[in-house]
Amino acid sequence: MSKCKSFDEVIYFCDGKKCCRYNEEAKSCLKELLNDTGLNKNVLLEKMKCQGMCKSAPVFYINSEKKYKKEVTKKKAKKLFDKYIVA
Numbered sequence: 001m002s003k004c005k006s007f008d009e010v011i012y013f014c015d016g017k018k019c020c021r022y023n024e025e026a027k028s029c030l031k032e033l034l035n036d037t038g039l040n041k042n043v044l045l046e047k048m049k050c051q052g053m054c055k056s057a058p059v060f061y062i063n064s065e066k067k068y069k070k071e072v073t074k075k076k077a078k079k080l081f082d083k084y085i086v087a
């Protein structure tokens with residue numbers, strides 16, 4: 001979690017054994033949104049280790065809010081982007 005210095009925001013996605021099976025859609029959705037809006041220069045998408053919440057896979061974490069987001073689907077990823085990144 002050391003790369004956050006030069007970015008305004010960091011979105012972590014769990015890449016643990018369980019989450020990595022389910023996070024692909026949400027991850028690529030966020031990647032696409034960041035690239036399309038040019039916000040990829042300000043917002044870093046970074047992986048993190050298993051957070052011990054495997055039942056709620058896939059797990060994401062919004063650094064500025066210090067909040068975990070559980071069961072992040074593509075739809076939830078879009079909402080998360082609108083609420084925390086664009087707003």
Ligand code: FES
Nearest residue numbers: 014016019051053
């Ligand atoms: S694998 Fe993601 S919380 Fe355990």
